[in-house]
Amino acid sequence: MKITAIVNGISSQLDTCLEELNSVSENIQVRITQNHGDATLFAQDACNSGTEFIIVCGGDGTLNEGVNGMLMSQNPKCLFGLYPIGSANDYAHVIGGGTISQLIACAKNKTQESVDIGVIRWSAQQRYFCNISAAGIGAEIAATFNARRFKMGIRLNYYSAIIQWLSMYSAPNLEIRIDGKSLRGKTLLSAIGKGVYAGNGLALLPQSELNDGSLGLTIATNVGVIDFIRFQGRLKKGKRINDARVQYLKGTQIEIQVIDGTLAIDADGEFIARIKKGESISYSILKNELNFVRPNTDTRVTI
Incomplete structure (x- = not known):
């Protein structure tokens, strides 16, 4: 399974997250955000390059950018997982998250749930x-x-x-x-x-x-x-x-x-x-x- 992790580069838990990503046996492409909008670009690029599973390591903002990037890609049905290390993890309070190992195991076993997404439109x-x-x-x-x-x-x-x-x-x-x-x-x-x-x-x-x-x-x-x-x-x-x-x-x-x-x-x-x-x-x-x-x-x- 081709996996990409998109990591919030300003998270206070960045080092812990990178250690966990490095500890698993799977070959994971790790992309670390530095600027606003990076997660959108990383997710779009990953989906267009054949990634099957994206792990967002961050909070609500990083997840939002990642989902927007995926839905703008040529592969908008890529699996998504959340490793919540943001300053606010409000969505994770409802959807849940997991360790990197748990998320990968679930992705391989297709333990997933289809959830709704909201769309906002204004001007153009x-x-x-x-x-x-x-x-x-x-x-x-x-x-x-x-x-x-x-x-x-x-x-x-x-x-x-x-x-x-x-x-x-x-x-x-x-x-x-x-x-x-x-x-x-x-x-x-x-x-x-x-x-x-x-x-x-x-x-x-x-x-x-x-x-x-x-x-x-x-x-x-x-x-x-x-x-x-x-x-x-x-x-x-x-x-x-x-x-x-x-x-x-x-x-x-x-x-x-x-x-x-x-x-x-x-x-x-x-x-x-x-x-x-x-x-x-x-x-x-x-x-x-x-x-x-x-x-x-x-x-x-x-x-």
Whole structure:
């Protein structure tokens, strides 16, 4: 089996990961990222060169880049596995991961699961995502976290960014359409996706499932700092917030149009766009698009 490992070159666990890759008997091509976009190029090149199994060694951002590269290649059905060593491993909390040896054994035995992938379209652009796309304050928080990720601890970085943006964010006026139903108003956060967790373990989409053919949509309106402090216990436990300002929905086609203001967008924690008044962004689903290798044991990451 031809195997390629794409490794996040700035991971704090880089040395441990490389040691494990070198310890297995299989001949693995190892590509180490240095710049934004490297994982996309590496995955596309690997799939076009006949790789049968890609192991992404990183977090949500590295996985997102790798999946986009694979789906842009001539071999978009390559097997995928995750060795979670990122600063945020929110998707791994649901999909699981495994040691390098476990992942290779499962790939050889075809122990895999087909999972859905989300598609984001805006202007003339397109981006795939595995976990969650945040529109609004969530994307601003992610951008702030990524800009200062080496300046403080992961949890402190996330929570300080959340509190900072909750205290200063001006919510845009949006029209959100989900399977023909229209919702209008000022919206703090719209979270769309297949995963459950974002922001280092906050359950923004507890209603989501990996392969049910639908997208989860959570909408939050005028939630403040005190509300977040009050809600975070339930968010960390994967439970819904019982508050009229938070709605949990599911659908297959979602479109967001900016009526007034600007709207930041991310994909799996990576900032991708900012759209303004009169512009829109759409979300759809690719059913069972990603062939994900999952060990039989429960290897979900505890956050």
